Amino acid sequence: MNKKIYIAGHRGMVGSSIWRALEAKGYANLIGRTSAELDLKNQNAVVDFFQTEKPEVVIDAAARVGGIMANSSFPYQFLMENMQIQNNLIDSAFHSDVQKFIFLGSSCIYPKFAPQPLKEEYLLTAPLEPTNEWYAIAKITGVKACESIRKQYGKDYISLMPTNLYGPYDNFDLNTSHVLPAMIRKFHEAKEKNEAIGVSEPVELWGSGNPMREFLYVEDLADAVVFALENEFHDNLYNVGTGVDLTIRELAQLIQRTVGHTGEILWDVDKPDGTPRKLMDVSKMENAGWKAKVGLEEGIAKTYQWFLEHQGTFKEVKI
Numbered sequence: 638m639n640k641k642i643y644i645a646g647h648r649g650m651v652g653s654s655i656w657r658a659l660e661a662k663g664y665a666n667l668i669g670r671t672s673a674e675l676d677l678k679n680q681n682a683v684v685d686f687f688q689t690e691k692p693e694v695v696i697d698a699a700a701r702v703g704g705i706m707a708n709s710s711f712p713y714q715f716l717m718e719n720m721q722i723q724n725n726l727i728d729s730a731f732h733s734d735v736q737k738f739i740f741l742g743s744s745c746i747y748p749k750f751a752p753q754p755l756k757e758e759y760l761l762t763a764p765l766e767p768t769n770e771w772y773a774i775a776k777i778t779g780v781k782a783c784e785s786i787r788k789q790y791g792k793d794y795i796s797l798m799p800t801n802l803y804g805p806y807d808n809f810d811l812n813t814s815h816v817l818p819a820m821i822r823k824f825h826e827a828k829e830k831n832e833a834i835g836v837s838e839p840v841e842l843w844g845s846g847n848p849m850r851e852f853l854y855v856e857d858l859a860d861a862v863v864f865a866l867e868n869e870f871h872d873n874l875y876n877v878g879t880g881v882d883l884t885i886r887e888l889a890q891l892i893q894r895t896v897g898h899t900g901e902i903l904w905d906v907d908k909p910d911g912t913p914r915k916l917m918d919v920s921k922m923e924n925a926g927w928k929a930k931v932g933l934e935e936g937i938a939k940t941y942q943w944f945l946e947h948q949g950t951f952k953e954v955k956i
């Protein structure tokens with residue numbers, strides 16, 4: 638409980654959830670740095686930080702993160718910044734003898750048309766989804782960096798591949814966010830406006846509504862990270878998800894009902910659909926002893942409640 642644990646990205650949706658989960662379990666020796674205090678793209682600054690702080694465990698929840706439009710609009714930032722951040726963290730951790738490193742990738746590392754559900758062994762077996770191949774290639778290099786240290790030096794460096802995540806402290810900027818927070822905000826703001834003017838204006842969403850996505854509540858992901866911290870894993874790569882997916886159209890109907898918006902939903906088919914489906918095979922984590930607990934309806938209700946309580950202060954990431 639007294640190990641010195643560095644959570645990179647500790648203010649983000651995932652990092653802050655991991656921090657809260659560790660504190661709740663009695664971990665008292667946690668350290669974090671904001672990007673203003675420590676720019677992880679700066680290799681010298683990261684080397685100095687590790688030499689000074691000497692963490693025993695590193696959990697990497699720092700990255701340039703965004704939804705489908707952000708990824709396809711800023712390929713250079715999503716490729717280069719994520720490689721710089723993770724490579725500086727992994728290399729400095731290795732050279733300052735950090736014994737446990739937990740790297741967070743993403744389900745988008747798997748091939749666009751891989752068989753479903755996605756097994757870990759499908760990695761690098763076929764081409765990636767073009768809208769986020771930049772981010773995916775960065776993440777794949779992080780997975781391989783940790784795997785090489787595990788293989789060559791026997792250090793407990795592992796990679797967890799979360800599916801699409803959502804929950805408190807998510808990014809609600811309508812240009813850079815993921816679909817779930819965007820839908821919560823769009824339906825909420827349309828409902829508020831409609832109630833003021835007494836009509837039900839339509840909500841415009843992106844793509845066809847036909848792609849399928851899996852969603853894991855962020856506090857479940859944090860629980861999985863704590864589980865990985867406290868247990869010896871015998872492999873380098875583990876999917877983390879619910880193993881359940883739905884269409885974007887079904888998601889829209891669920892969120893519209895939760896928010897209480899009435900009115901038409903319009904689909905802008907000029908916007909990209911992205912990967913048709915990326916359902917994770919979660920059996921490897923289940924065999925290791927971990928399973929998701931929060932269902933989608935419950936998670937959306939919790940997230941909407943959080944959103945209502947944080948009007949005007951929720952995060953909007955600009956790129």
Ligand SMILES: NC(=O)C1=CN([C@@H]2O[C@H](COP(=O)(O)OP(=O)(O)OC[C@H]3O[C@@H](n4cnc5c(N)ncnc54)[C@H](OP(=O)(O)O)[C@@H]3O)[C@@H](O)[C@H]2O)C=CC1
Pocket residue numbers: 645646647648649650651652670671672673675676677678697698699700701702722741742743744799800801802803806807808815954
């Ligand atoms: N959100 C999702 O759906 C999914 C996320 N993931 C992964 O989870 C991790 C966290 O994602 P999420 O919490 O959603 O993202 P957020 O954008 O909420 O948080 C990202 C964090 O990274 C930090 N960061 C970014 N750039 C730098 C930098 N140059 N130097 C230092 N810190 C930096 C930010 O710090 P600060 O706030 O101080 O600026 C921020 O706290 C990422 O690795 C992401 O790939 C994986 C699958 C799905």
Ligand SMILES: C[C@H]1O[C@H](OP(=O)(O)OP(=O)(O)OC[C@H]2O[C@@H](n3cnc4c(=O)[nH]c(N)nc43)[C@H](O)[C@@H]2O)[C@@H](O)[C@@H](O)C1=O
Pocket residue numbers: 702703704705706708743744745768769772800801802813814815816817819820841842843844845848850885908909910911912
């Ligand atoms: C986690 C994962 O997330 C990203 O992949 P993605 O799942 O395709 O991203 P997304 O959540 O933004 O979109 C999911 C689907 O939803 C549709 N969609 C409808 N209406 C809105 C909408 O209003 N906003 C958004 N963002 N999407 C919308 C959208 O058109 C698409 O079909 C990767 O870039 C990468 O970051 C990654 O690893």
